[in-house]
Amino acid sequence: MEHPGERYERGLKALQFVSGQAEPAVVDAETAPDLARYVVEFGYGEVYSSPGLEPRDRQLVTLGALAALGNAAPQLRFHINGALNAGCTRAEVVEALTQIAVYAGFPAAINAITAAKDVFAARDADE
Amino acid sequence: MEHPGERYERGLKALQFVSGQAEPAVVDAETAPDLARYVVEFGYGEVYSSPGLEPRDRQLVTLGALAALGNAAPQLRFHINGALNAGCTRAEVVEALTQIAVYAGFPAAINAITAAKDVFAARDADE
Amino acid sequence: MEHPGERYERGLKALQFVSGQAEPAVVDAETAPDLARYVVEFGYGEVYSSPGLEPRDRQLVTLGALAALGNAAPQLRFHINGALNAGCTRAEVVEALTQIAVYAGFPAAINAITAAKDVFAARDADE
Amino acid sequence: MEHPGERYERGLKALQFVSGQAEPAVVDAETAPDLARYVVEFGYGEVYSSPGLEPRDRQLVTLGALAALGNAAPQLRFHINGALNAGCTRAEVVEALTQIAVYAGFPAAINAITAAKDVFAARDADE
Amino acid sequence: MEHPGERYERGLKALQFVSGQAEPAVVDAETAPDLARYVVEFGYGEVYSSPGLEPRDRQLVTLGALAALGNAAPQLRFHINGALNAGCTRAEVVEALTQIAVYAGFPAAINAITAAKDVFAARDADE
Amino acid sequence: MEHPGERYERGLKALQFVSGQAEPAVVDAETAPDLARYVVEFGYGEVYSSPGLEPRDRQLVTLGALAALGNAAPQLRFHINGALNAGCTRAEVVEALTQIAVYAGFPAAINAITAAKDVFAARDADE
Numbered sequence: 001m002e003h004p005g006e007r008y009e010r011g012l013k014a015l016q017f018v019s020g021q022a023e024p025a026v027v028d029a030e031t032a033p034d035l036a037r038y039v040v041e042f043g044y045g046e047v048y049s050s051p052g053l054e055p056r057d058r059q060l061v062t063l064g065a066l067a068a069l070g071n072a073a074p075q076l077r078f079h080i081n082g083a084l085n086a087g088c089t090r091a092e093v094v095e096a097l098t099q100i101a102v103y104a105g106f107p108a109a110i111n112a113i114t115a116a117k118d119v120f121a122a123r124d125a126d127e
Numbered sequence: 128m129e130h131p132g133e134r135y136e137r138g139l140k141a142l143q144f145v146s147g148q149a150e151p152a153v154v155d156a157e158t159a160p161d162l163a164r165y166v167v168e169f170g171y172g173e174v175y176s177s178p179g180l181e182p183r184d185r186q187l188v189t190l191g192a193l194a195a196l197g198n199a200a201p202q203l204r205f206h207i208n209g210a211l212n213a214g215c216t217r218a219e220v221v222e223a224l225t226q227i228a229v230y231a232g233f234p235a236a237i238n239a240i241t242a243a244k245d246v247f248a249a250r251d252a253d254e
Numbered sequence: 255m256e257h258p259g260e261r262y263e264r265g266l267k268a269l270q271f272v273s274g275q276a277e278p279a280v281v282d283a284e285t286a287p288d289l290a291r292y293v294v295e296f297g298y299g300e301v302y303s304s305p306g307l308e309p310r311d312r313q314l315v316t317l318g319a320l321a322a323l324g325n326a327a328p329q330l331r332f333h334i335n336g337a338l339n340a341g342c343t344r345a346e347v348v349e350a351l352t353q354i355a356v357y358a359g360f361p362a363a364i365n366a367i368t369a370a371k372d373v374f375a376a377r378d379a380d381e
Numbered sequence: 382m383e384h385p386g387e388r389y390e391r392g393l394k395a396l397q398f399v400s401g402q403a404e405p406a407v408v409d410a411e412t413a414p415d416l417a418r419y420v421v422e423f424g425y426g427e428v429y430s431s432p433g434l435e436p437r438d439r440q441l442v443t444l445g446a447l448a449a450l451g452n453a454a455p456q457l458r459f460h461i462n463g464a465l466n467a468g469c470t471r472a473e474v475v476e477a478l479t480q481i482a483v484y485a486g487f488p489a490a491i492n493a494i495t496a497a498k499d500v501f502a503a504r505d506a507d508e
Numbered sequence: 509m510e511h512p513g514e515r516y517e518r519g520l521k522a523l524q525f526v527s528g529q530a531e532p533a534v535v536d537a538e539t540a541p542d543l544a545r546y547v548v549e550f551g552y553g554e555v556y557s558s559p560g561l562e563p564r565d566r567q568l569v570t571l572g573a574l575a576a577l578g579n580a581a582p583q584l585r586f587h588i589n590g591a592l593n594a595g596c597t598r599a600e601v602v603e604a605l606t607q608i609a610v611y612a613g614f615p616a617a618i619n620a621i622t623a624a625k626d627v628f629a630a631r632d633a634d635e
Numbered sequence: 636m637e638h639p640g641e642r643y644e645r646g647l648k649a650l651q652f653v654s655g656q657a658e659p660a661v662v663d664a665e666t667a668p669d670l671a672r673y674v675v676e677f678g679y680g681e682v683y684s685s686p687g688l689e690p691r692d693r694q695l696v697t698l699g700a701l702a703a704l705g706n707a708a709p710q711l712r713f714h715i716n717g718a719l720n721a722g723c724t725r726a727e728v729v730e731a732l733t734q735i736a737v738y739a740g741f742p743a744a745i746n747a748i749t750a751a752k753d754v755f756a757a758r759d760a761d762e
Binding site: 235 | 576
């Protein structure tokens with residue numbers, strides 16, 4: 001039987017992989033400690049860590065979801081970076097976001113490309 | 128230089144591949160002939176046929192977008208079927224739609240699973 | 255100074271014009287009497303009756319809004335009918351809804367065309 | 382330390398309370414067993430069961446969310462029923478859904494009232 | 509019979525209560541005088557002032573709606589502040605916004621928490 | 636038969652008309668060259684240039700769509716400017732955006748008015 005703390009540990013590792021950071025912070029834990037814990041334990045420790053889909057595949061699904069919703073720019077940038085960390089090339093990310101024009105309209109695709117441009121520039125600056 | 132009709136031909140082939148049908152009809156062509164043509168020429172003949180992303184990858188992006196939007200059930204069913212035609216297993220489709228709970232909420236994921244159940248049943252009935 | 259009842263009377267006339275019906279019912283008044291009254295008094299008696307925009311123009315804005323949102327099929331059908339009552343041709347309605355593909359994606363446009371097809375058929379049956 | 386199975390047990394009790402059913406099924410568990418488990422363990426066993434907010438308050442937040450999104454009719458009906466089970470009167474539910482007109486537009490409010498009418502009728506039939 | 513100006517007066521009082529300001533301005537009245545008037549007369553003078561639901565309950569519904577929509581940050585901050593003015597504790601606001609993760613996804617909840625953090629900081633600075 | 640380059644030329648002219656700029660750039664062409672080309676060739680060279688609807692009518696539909704979606708501020712500003720270039724008066728634009736309150740809620744309308752205020756100020760500054 002799984003020890004409750006294992007979910008958190010497993011989630012943290014997945015989150016570190018996606019973010020490429022040792023101490024990723026996706027939500028203000030001081031303001032909302034439960035939400036911060038749920039992100040790690042449930043979002044990454046359960047759903048993301050489920051063995052049924054490869055990380056690169058998961059990132060493509062997530063790019064589709066966040067770009068189409070169009071109302072979550074910080075998370076879209078986070079997951080564009082995550083897609084690159086999971087093995088997508090920049091060209092594949094651009095192609096995936098371009099495709100959003102067909103399913104959610106050109107504004108959603110254009111704003112997602114702006115997010116991608118920001119992420120690419122930040123990664124270039126980090127090198 | 129490309130002959131204008133080539134876009135339509137290429138799009139029709141892509142649409143046949145995704146739908147698994149010889150004469151796919153995704154929009155009422157009698158009511159909206161231009162829209163029906165745009166779907167084939169632009170959606171499938173240009174965006175979908177662009178070489179930068181594999182069909183299976185494109186379907187994962189599209190599942191993410193349509194499941195997250197949650198307001199396009201006919202298209203979601205069409206592309207769940209398309210994901211299976213492009214090489215996703217049923218388990219992978221279910222895993223991708225389950226992941227939507229994290230990014231767009233449980234109702235979006237639950238309704239996407241209902242769509243998947245319908246598609247799986249229809250494919251079972253066709254065999 | 256305006257008598258409070260005048261808003262309702264003016265709204266009812268506007269609603270009759272848009273719907274083409276003598277006794278239009280857009281919300282179940284028995285379940286939600288206040289909402290039913292707000293639709294008439296505020297939606298039609300104030301906003302719609304404001305002199306700054308022609309009825310045909312208002313219907314184009316509303317078609318754009320409802321088709322893009324993609325989650326209000328009964329209201330979209332109501333306002334496709336309203337657009338025709340306000341002077342749009344069927345071809346113009348189809349063109350307006352086709353344009354939605356650019357701003358909100360093909361699924362939104364395709365589902366709006368399905369709504370238009372239903373409205374056109376209902377009007378043909380009424381003749 | 383909490384036994385992992387306790388989350389499920391606690392979630393099931395919360396789900397039974399909200400649904401008013403002994404064996405509530407909100408997602409097809411055969412098609413998506415993980416999602417079905419997440420709903421109970423995470424949605425109800427963790428978030429809903431967190432002590433910081435009363436059940437009636439939670440249902441008001443949920444009615445606001447689902448009515449505003451406007452793309453999850455089965456879940457809206459489920460939670461209208463849940464709001465009544467948590468102590469809201471029918472008049473309060475109608476008032477809450479009417480208020481949605483201000484924040485998400487009249488179509489969202491009108492369609493939510495249609496959902497409420499269905500739920501009220503089903504409860505009347507059960508008596 | 510009610511004097512038309514009474515709606516405005518009643519709405520202004522409700523808006524002052526929610527905002528905690530003597531001269532609240534939620535829309536640029538110079539650019540859109542009718543919209544500014546509708547907010548007060550209809551939004552606050554009619555819907556919000558309707559006796560069927562307590563102010564605190566109304567704020568919970570509104571937090572649910574705005575956090576789930578995820579595209580109206582200024583209004584979400586306004587109504588987080590309003591929820592506190594109507595008697596919610598900070599912990600209850602955080603709990604309500606955390607719950608949004610279940611119904612509209614983690615990005616919506618995370619961005620709502622960012623809004624709450626801003627509001628809490630502004631109130632701390634005002635003290 | 637149409638030469639493929641004609642679509643681009645025709646689209647560029649339409650885009651110049653809507654934007655009022657000689658070299659309009661709506662998407663970063665260096666990051667996403669295909670998307671930038673699709674906007675011109677498909678969005679403006681095909682859909683917008685289709686003869687079935689006048690430019691002013693098209694802009695009203697687009698204002699409705701973008702204001703209702705509420706997640707595409709850069710594009711909404713672009714098309715408010717485009718509506719003025721296509722013959723709408725400022726008062727008509729304000730009236731159209733005010734009407735969005737009825738169909739997508741007050742926050743969507745209020746944020747659209749903020750966008751309009753920005754566009755009006757930029758045009759005043761250009762004179």
